[in-house]
């Protein structure tokens with residue numbers, strides 16, 4: 001088994017594998033291990049990009065909404081909800097028998113300011129904000145009860161040092177806003193899986209804070225099904241050992257561990273540290289955008305090897321991992337073309353700008369086949 005894996009990985013890295021058949025799919029190759037998902041923009045779930053939608057249906061058995069279910073999208077004003085795009089998203093997933101994810105209910109970002117203010121623009125009190133959170137969660141989760149199978153209930157509540165982020169949720173409600181969000185989601189759909197989702201949990205301080213947070217929630221009986229490691233990675237960060245240790249640490253608490261927003265940034269780092277904090281912004285010069293004419297073979301191979309190593313560790317933990325979701329479908333639509341600097345040409349996913357499988361795709365398939 002071990003030899004087979006080494007031989008296959010070497011062949012893939014050297015580009016020596018036989019061309020994969022048209023029927024080769026991520027969801028097929030990983031069927032016995034875990035679900036493989038993709039985050040979708042509207043062009044996929046409305047099928048305005050017909051070829052893109054076909055690719056999604058062929059390759060993935062789970063979907064996440066890149067933006068369509070965020071608070072600002074479904075509940076832009078106090079006057080009411082706007083469910084059009086979210087309805088098409090859920091409909092697309094249900095029609096195609098996919099495991100449909102809801103993302104996300106409580107987050108500091110992409111939540112309109114009105115949520116935290118009264119009619120005079122003054123900060124809301126705890127009870128009033130809890131009531132708004134309750135009404136929002138009951139309306140959104142309730143609308144899709146039985147069709148959305150799992151929800152990112154609380155997103156990115158931790159800072160890099162492992163303490164709770166000073167968000168308006170924390171400032172106004174207090175620490176128990178997290179437990180309350182899970183209770184409300186459970187009330188709205190008792191059968192849905194409920195997740196705590198965050199980035200950079202692979203870094204030691206944040207992981208420690210995350211483990212403590214989940215341990216406390218579980219001890220209080222809060223219904224947390226899984227922790228989502230977003231998985232916004234780079235070629236060199238985090239180490240495979242850190243990913244391995246992070247999955248182990250959360251699984252030991254008695255929850256599943258999903259990889260929820262996987263991509264691999266191949267461009268030079270333009271911020272001090274690796275981060276998926278959406279408030280980080282940087283300027284880009286020519287030096288930080290070196291592959292506008294295409295990804296050179298050496299980097300293409302590094303990306304394939306990186307994906308192979310990541311999926312090796314996910315497969316190792318297949319008792320803990322129930323889903324690996326990529327944050328996007330093709331390199332063309334990735335948020336990493338505009339983060340943390342705008343207008344760069346990045347190559348973080350498994351399908352190229354035309355929707356063709358990349359060597360990284362072959363490497364990921366190779367890992368499943370070597371089992």
Ligand code: G3I
Pocket residue numbers: 066067109110155230261276278335
């Ligand atoms: O909707 C407006 C549109 O009206 C306007 O014309 C256009 C012009 O820029 O902007 C559109 O909004 C953009 C929005 O995506 C919808 O496309 C925002 O500028 C853009 O900043 C926003 O980015 C999203 C980002 O979250 C915002 O926080 C990305 O698409 C989305 O991939 C990203 O996803 C997050 C996860 O939710 C949580 N984890 C990190 C991950 C990556 O940042």
